[in-house]
Amino acid sequence: MPEPKANKDQVYADPRAQVAAFAFDERVADVFDDMIRRSVPGYGMTLSLLGIIAQHYAKPGTRIYDLGCSLGAGIASMGAQLTTPDVSFVGVDNSAAMLDRCRPNLATVEKQHTVELLCQDIQKTPIENASIVALNFTLQFIPKDERLELLTRIREGLAPGGILVLSEKILFDDPQIQADLTTLHHDFKRSQGYSDLEIAQKRAAIENVLVPETIDAHEARLSAAGFARDEIWLQCFNFASFLAFK
Numbered sequence: 001m002p003e004p005k006a007n008k009d010q011v012y013a014d015p016r017a018q019v020a021a022f023a024f025d026e027r028v029a030d031v032f033d034d035m036i037r038r039s040v041p042g043y044g045m046t047l048s049l050l051g052i053i054a055q056h057y058a059k060p061g062t063r064i065y066d067l068g069c070s071l072g073a074g075i076a077s078m079g080a081q082l083t084t085p086d087v088s089f090v091g092v093d094n095s096a097a098m099l100d101r102c103r104p105n106l107a108t109v110e111k112q113h114t115v116e117l118l119c120q121d122i123q124k125t126p127i128e129n130a131s132i133v134a135l136n137f138t139l140q141f142i143p144k145d146e147r148l149e150l151l152t153r154i155r156e157g158l159a160p161g162g163i164l165v166l167s168e169k170i171l172f173d174d175p176q177i178q179a180d181l182t183t184l185h186h187d188f189k190r191s192q193g194y195s196d197l198e199i200a201q202k203r204a205a206i207e208n209v210l211v212p213e214t215i216d217a218h219e220a221r222l223s224a225a226g227f228a229r230d231e232i233w234l235q236c237f238n239f240a241s242f243l244a245f246k
């Protein structure tokens, strides 16, 4: 049998393994790029359009934060397309396994811009003088009752004209739509080579760890956090990305 690709996600492929709560450990970090690309419909599009958004909103003399930066894909995408001078990137993640593997992915960006990587809880990160804050698929891991405080601090840390890009897995109020969109998401995962077992085991692992909310709940919170306006700029099945303006 051929060797599996070194970084192919097979975390939930073993039928005998006990399914533990999902964690961003070494095993996940090793395969994370493959995992997120095959699990989140529109992930590649989100990242490449994030680069276009960054080029539009980045201002000289400001910072660009990527909160929950994982392997640095967001910073790499924003940095690759950015011609604005004097912009510095701040990537934050509390998984050492992720951050250990992040810096090597940023070699190209670091030729043009400074990049600071912080291994810490994003709830503790001071946000200052930001033209852009990216919070991609990470708010969903923060306890629900702590999300407003984080978004409020982000809004306070944005410079005038600054923006938040918030990407999340989303829920639907209508049970039939919720069921259908979940099925379509699982169909997507199957089309990406995941087995029914892998889909079921991952679903169990992320239960109560990844806690999605409805579009209305997100928009109400963005407004409560003091953002002047927001709009969904991309949605693929049960994943959506919001652009929120200070």
Ligand SMILES: Nc1ncnc2c1ncn2[C@@H]1O[C@H](C[S@+](CC[C@H]([NH3+])C(=O)[O-])CC(=O)[O-])[C@@H](O)[C@H]1O
Pocket: 024, 036, 067, 068, 069, 070, 071, 072, 073, 074, 092, 093, 094, 095, 098, 120, 121, 122, 123, 135, 136, 137, 138, 141, 142
């Ligand atoms: N409290 C926290 N503080 C810091 N980091 C955290 C916290 N909670 C979770 N994380 C980190 O947030 C990241 C979420 S993944 C983001 C993908 C990336 N944005 C991407 O566009 O590739 C999304 C996903 O796995 O669905 C992981 O690296 C966690 O360690």
Ligand SMILES: O=C(O)C(=O)Cc1ccccc1
Pocket: 035, 036, 039, 040, 169, 202, 203, 206, 210
């Ligand atoms: O895989 C899933 O079902 C998801 O909801 C997305 C995801 C992607 C990467 C880590 C955790 C969850």
